[in-house]
Amino acid sequence: MENSHLHFNTSIGVQKPExxxxxxxxxxxxxxxxxTNLIAVDEPIILLKNKYPVxxxxxxxxxxxxxxxxxxxxxYSKEHLHKLMRFGIKHWLDMExxxxxxxxxxxxxHGPLSGGTLSHPHMQIIGLDDIDYKEKVTxxxxxxxxxxxxxxxxxxxxxxxxxxxxxxxxxxxxSGYQERFSDYLQTAVHYILNNFPFKATSYNLFFHHxxxxxxxxxxxxFVTTPLYIGYGIPQVPSNLEWMAGELQRIYFKE
Numbered sequence: 001m002e003n004s005h006l007h008f009n010t011s012i013g014v015q016k017p018e019x020x021x022x023x024x025x026x027x028x029x030x031x032x033x034x035x036t037n038l039i040a041v042d043e044p045i046i047l048l049k050n051k052y053p054v055x056x057x058x059x060x061x062x063x064x065x066x067x068x069x070x071x072x073x074x075x076y077s078k079e080h081l082h083k084l085m086r087f088g089i090k091h092w093l094d095m096e097x098x099x100x101x102x103x104x105x106x107x108x109x110h111g112p113l114s115g116g117t118l119s120h121p122h123m124q125i126i127g128l129d130d131i132d133y134k135e136k137v138t139x140x141x142x143x144x145x146x147x148x149x150x151x152x153x154x155x156x157x158x159x160x161x162x163x164x165x166x167x168x169x170x171x172x173x174x175s176g177y178q179e180r181f182s183d184y185l186q187t188a189v190h191y192i193l194n195n196f197p198f199k200a201t202s203y204n205l206f207f208h209h210x211x212x213x214x215x216x217x218x219x220x221x222f223v224t225t226p227l228y229i230g231y232g233i234p235q236v237p238s239n240l241e242w243m244a245g246e247l248q249r250i251y252f253k254e
Contacts, residue, residue: 003130007056016052018117029064029120044068045087050124059101059127063088069120072110073205074190078183085182089207089214092125093174096209101127103134110189111202113221123205137208142169142215145244148184148252155184157244158217164225164234166192166243168218174209181216187251188218195250196220197243 019025028034028051037049044067050060065071065084076084092106108123109116144156147168158167168188172181185205192200202221207214227233 003057006058006128006131009054009056012052013054016054016117020112020117020119027069027118027120029118029122030067030069032067035064040087040091042083042087045084047087047091047125055126057129059095059129061091061095061125063091063123063125065121065123071121072189072193073108073121074186074193076186078179081182081186082177082179085185086177088123088125089177092207093209095125095127102130102132103128105133106207108205110204111221113202113223114204134208134210137210139210142171142208142217144169145240147244147247151178151180153178153180153184155187157240157247159236159240161234161236162217163219164228165222165237166220168192170216170218172214174212174214181214185216185218187247191247191250192218192220195246197239198222 017025017028019027032046035046035048036051038046039049039061040047044064046064047061048064050062053060065073066076066080073081088106092104095101096104104125104127106123106125110121140160141158141162142156143160144158146154146156148155153170153172156169158169161167170181170184170188172178189203189205192203200220200222204219204221206217206219208217209215225235227235
């Protein structure tokens with residue numbers, strides 16, 4: 001039976017460690033010899049079962065991206081970036097291919113406004129027993145102004161954002177990993193954290209697997225607009241063409 005809402009177990013939730021705001025809290029991902037329920041390891045990348053499975057009727061895993069607690073996707077070397085993305089996408093698609101779940105989500109939180117609790121770089125892959133996230137996904141969510149396109153990979157700025165304002169999209173065929181896919185993701189994150197016209201410290205990265213395409217949506221995070229919270233109405237800013245041009249000027253002009 002399909003469901004429309006995830007149920008959050010608050011008794012487990014209150015036990016979760018949190019150091020994204022409280023820097024004095026020890027980082028459990030740095031204590032690598034204490035980690036349990038490992039699924040796959042490609043040093044320094046680790047996939048393991050989530051110790052605090054707060055979402056009921058799911059299988060929750062955590063992908064620890066690096067052994068550097070102060071690392072961040074925008075500054076990874078190309079070698080590590082591609083190693084990480086190959087690893088993450090493979091295990092996400094493998095979990096999806098088991099057929100054990102209605103759908104499998106793969107995402108990353110970064111920063112105090114992202115919804116995350118730990119600052120150590122990590123992602124999550126979660127199998128949903130009775131929710132199909134694809135039912136709420138449309139192709140127009142990933143359409144937009146083309147910033148760059150190469151080797152069958154497209155990088156755009158949404159003209160019909162899902163939540164509103166600034167959402168970057170990267171797409172490739174699911175037939176094989178393309179390094180340009182991750183290069184564009186890294187560019188979007190670097191722009192948000194370093195060259196955004198508004199001071200930004202937080203973002204989310206969401207992966208989608210739809211009709212033989214893999215999409216990634218990079219969303220800069222601020223306080224969510226009340227029009228979306230109250231009415232589900234996204235807003236489209238008037239400076240999208242300017243922003244797309246700025247990205248091209250900063251990252252793609254020789």
